Amino acid sequence: MSKDKKKVCLISSSGGHLEQIRQLKDVYNQYDCFYVVSRTKATEAMKQKHYIVSDLVRKNKVVMVLRMTRMMFEQFGIFIKERPDVILTTGAAVAIPMCVIGKSFRKKVIYIESFARMNTPNKTGLLIYKFADLFIIQWEALKKYYPKAxxxxxxY
Incomplete structure (x- = not known):
């Protein structure tokens, strides 16, 4: 990798969030990118450089806090190893730790609200909007929730 080439962490949950982030071919063709994704058969078979991490389970608040703590430690290790310049995410909750870690190390955080969110925001977006360097929406109706987006x- 060239010293001038930015390193980008592409982080998302599986399914639609991952499909959306994979649409950003210009990003991973132009920059040194790696993926951080939750485990599914599809993510295990990915050809691109990737890390499999735990995802949030919302069974109850205690389990959720424990999982978020585990996710934070897993993702901190990846962050230290890879040293990305930019964290780019389409959500969902799996992206929260990496975005917080990246921001605390003064890295750029870019969030793209899900295409499926036409009229209402999601919880991850509402949280990351508070500190994202760039927040992108795909539907104008979301401007009422994200005025600076x-x-x-x-x-697609």
């Missing part, structure tokens, strides 16, 4: 239009 940039409408990037559909990534």
């Amino acid at each position: 940039v409408n990037g239009g559909s990534i």
Whole structure:
């Protein structure tokens, strides 16, 4: 990797969030990228450089706090190993620790609100909006929740 080439962490949960982040071909063709994803058969088979991490389980508050703590430690290790310049995410909860870690190390955080969120925000977006360097929405109706967001239009 060239010293001038930025390193980008692409982090998302599986399913639609991952599909959306994979649409950003210009990003991973232009920058040195790696993925951080939750475990599924599809993510285990990914050809791109990736790390499999725990995801949030919302069974009860105690389990949720324990899982978030585990996720924070897992992702901190990845962050230290990879040293990304930018954290780019489409959500969901799996991205929270990496975004917090990245921001605490003064790295850029870019969040793209899910295409599926046409009229209402999601909890992860509401949290990360508070500190993201760039917050992108795909539907103009979300401006009422995210007034400083940039409408990037559909990534599909």
